[in-house]
Amino acid sequence: MRGKFITFEGIDGAGKSTHIPWLAERIAARLPAGAKVVSTREPGGTPLGEDLRQLLLHRKMHLETEALLMFAARREHIAEVIEPALARGDWVLSDRFTDATFAYQGGGRGLPTARLEVLEAWVQAGLQPDLTLLFDVPLETAAERLAGAREPDKFEAESRAFFARTRDEYLRRAHQSPARFRIVDATRSIEAIRAELEQILATL
Numbered sequence: 001m002r003g004k005f006i007t008f009e010g011i012d013g014a015g016k017s018t019h020i021p022w023l024a025e026r027i028a029a030r031l032p033a034g035a036k037v038v039s040t041r042e043p044g045g046t047p048l049g050e051d052l053r054q055l056l057l058h059r060k061m062h063l064e065t066e067a068l069l070m071f072a073a074r075r076e077h078i079a080e081v082i083e084p085a086l087a088r089g090d091w092v093l094s095d096r097f098t099d100a101t102f103a104y105q106g107g108g109r110g111l112p113t114a115r116l117e118v119l120e121a122w123v124q125a126g127l128q129p130d131l132t133l134l135f136d137v138p139l140e141t142a143a144e145r146l147a148g149a150r151e152p153d154k155f156e157a158e159s160r161a162f163f164a165r166t167r168d169e170y171l172r173r174a175h176q177s178p179a180r181f182r183i184v185d186a187t188r189s190i191e192a193i194r195a196e197l198e199q200i201l202a203t204l
């Protein structure tokens with residue numbers, strides 16, 4: 001049986017990465033013998049994708065170059081990691097996927113959605129996550145969590161207005177595809193969020 005594909009989204013500092021290793025363990029404990037959980041991330045997830053990630057997170061570039069490289073890394077990721085894993089019956093948990101491109105390059109930077117939809121159709125050929133968990137927090141909460149936590153990369157150094165547009169685009173997409181998305185109120189404690197993730201897991 002084909003595995004399930006779960007993606008984690010949210011503005012930087014929402015707290016999504018905090019929950020992925022924990023959720024991966026919970027899911028692994030429930031899978032049939034032989035199936036496993038593959039935890040991965042975007043941009044990245046393959047040797048070439050991780051090289052592209054370094055460029056994307058640290059080099060200035062034209063907005064369209066940025067969007068194209070996100071999808072180039074994704075093409076490799078799907079071919080090398082995501083599709084083979086799902087076909088084997090493994091579950092794939094990805095720290096970000098295409099919703100991030102719509103939110104950051106589309107919402108944040110203003111690239112027309114129609115351009116991104118062309119690339120999405122090309123690169124994904126119908127592949128969509130079975131579930132997308134959107135970790136949602138106000139900008140202030142995300143900024144407080146990031147302050148001191150790590151050195152900001154190119155995206156994390158963006159303006160408040162950029163993150164406001166990014167968050168709005170995530171929420172717009174979540175409301176547009178309610179069957180795929182679950183919006184997680186990530187302002188709560190880690191324990192409270194885990195309890196909700198546990199409930200969501202039980203429905204899969």
Ligand code: ADP
Binds near residue numbers: 011015016
């Ligand atoms: P993201 O992956 O969404 O950018 P992280 O998971 O790296 O965010 O979390 C950013 C920071 O916030 C980390 O220092 C983490 O320990 C902290 N954090 C994550 N979730 C919570 C929470 N629910 N309450 C308080 N702090 C949190």
Ligand code: TYD
Binds near residue numbers: 101153
């Ligand atoms: P992330 O792995 O969440 O960063 P970190 O490990 O620092 O938490 O994401 C890296 C950055 O890339 C993040 O700021 C969002 C950005 N990004 C895009 O702008 N577009 C995309 O398509 C993806 C996948 C990520």
